[in-house]
Amino acid sequence: MLGWERMETARTRLDPVTVGLLALGFAVLLIGFYLALVAPPDQQQGYLVRILYLHVAAAWTGYLAFVVAGIYALFYLFTNRPAYDRVSAASAEIGLWLSLLMVLGGMMWARPTWGVYWVWEPRLTSVAVMIAVYVGYFLVRQAIEDPEMRAKAAAAVAILGVINIPITYMSVYWWRSIHQTASIDIINRKVHMAPAMLEALLVNLLAFTLIYLGFVRLKGYLAARQALKEGFDG
Numbered sequence: 357m358l359g360w361e362r363m364e365t366a367r368t369r370l371d372p373v374t375v376g377l378l379a380l381g382f383a384v385l386l387i388g389f390y391l392a393l394v395a396p397p398d399q400q401q402g403y404l405v406r407i408l409y410l411h412v413a414a415a416w417t418g419y420l421a422f423v424v425a426g427i428y429a430l431f432y433l434f435t436n437r438p439a440y441d442r443v444s445a446a447s448a449e450i451g452l453w454l455s456l457l458m459v460l461g462g463m464m465w466a467r468p469t470w471g472v473y474w475v476w477e478p479r480l481t482s483v484a485v486m487i488a489v490y491v492g493y494f495l496v497r498q499a500i501e502d503p504e505m506r507a508k509a510a511a512a513v514a515i516l517g518v519i520n521i522p523i524t525y526m527s528v529y530w531w532r533s534i535h536q537t538a539s540i541d542i543i544n545r546k547v548h549m550a551p552a553m554l555e556a557l558l559v560n561l562l563a564f565t566l567i568y569l570g571f572v573r574l575k576g577y578l579a580a581r582q583a584l585k586e587g588f589d590g
Contacts, residue, residue, distance in 0.1 A: 374573040381566030388413075388560035395556045404468060405553070409560045411461030412539065414454045417564040419521050421451030421572070422490070426518035429511035439580070441507040444514055445497065446575035450568055452490045459483065470534065478527040479535040486524055489517040 388409065398405035428444035431437070462480075463473040474480060493513040500506035528537050539549050539557070547554060 371573075371577075374570055374577065377566050377570030377573065381563050381568075381570055384559060384566060385563035388556060388563045391552075391556035391559050395552045396550055398553075401469065404465060407461050407465045408539065409556050411458055411465065412557060413560040413564040414458040414461060416561055417568050418451045418454035418458055419525070420565065421447045421454060421568060422486075422514075422517055422521055424572070425451060425514045429514035432507055432511050436504070438503070438507065439576075441511065442579040443572065443576050444511065446572045446579060448490055448493055448514055448517075449575065450571050452487065452494075454564070454568070455483070455487050455490070459487070475534060477535060478531040478533045479524070482520065482524040482527045486517065486520045489513065489520060493517065 392406050392409040395406070395409075397403045425444045425448035428440045428447065432440035432444060462483075466475070467473050490513075493510055496509050496513055497506055500509055525538075526543075527533060528535050529543060537548075540547050540554075549557065
């Protein structure tokens with residue numbers, strides 16, 4: 357439990373934790389930008405590698421957001437507490453935006469290296485499926501008017517979406533792919549980066565994570581306020 361459900365009570369102003377997370381996250385992001393700019397160029401990609409620091413950070417944080425959305429969807433199904441549904445929806449929305457940012461960064465990298473913006477190879481195909489699932493998640497939320505039925509249907513989609521995350525990550529290991537393998541190879545316990553490059557990546561990842569935590573709390577807070585106006589709270 358990450359404590360976000362405590363944000364689901366009526367308040368007249370944001371709590372200092374949310375403000376602190378966002379302020380700290382953007383401050384760390386500035387440091388991450390600086391480290392990305394001063395990090396050495398890659399032997400093969402040159403300075404194009406700088407895109408990686410945001411691309412990978414967005415990808416990992418997007419995965420985290422979708423996992424959290426699935427976990428809170430399970431909490432909702434077991435408890436029927438609307439607060440959990442609101443946190444799940446907030447996390448899924450932020451995860452979707454992060455995934456779109458990941459794709460944009462990937463396309464900027466792919467054009468000068470592959471010669472095209474997009475190729476239907478295993479990693480990109482699995483990413484497209486993942487994004488389509490979460491677009492469908494919000495279409496479901498828009499299509500169903502009954503709050504309880506909407507929350508249950510959305511929870512099912514959120515849980516289903518989590519299944520695709522390990523498939524997306526492992527796609528470069530399971531199938532022949534032109535996409536490069538992970539710079540931080542968790543499977544083989546190897547790091548294919550210089551120390552300065554690794555530092556820049558980890559600082560940007562920390563920044564994205566803090567910003568994600570702040571925004572999911574903010575959106576949970578706003579959703580709770582809206583739910584109180586509509587008389588659907590719990």
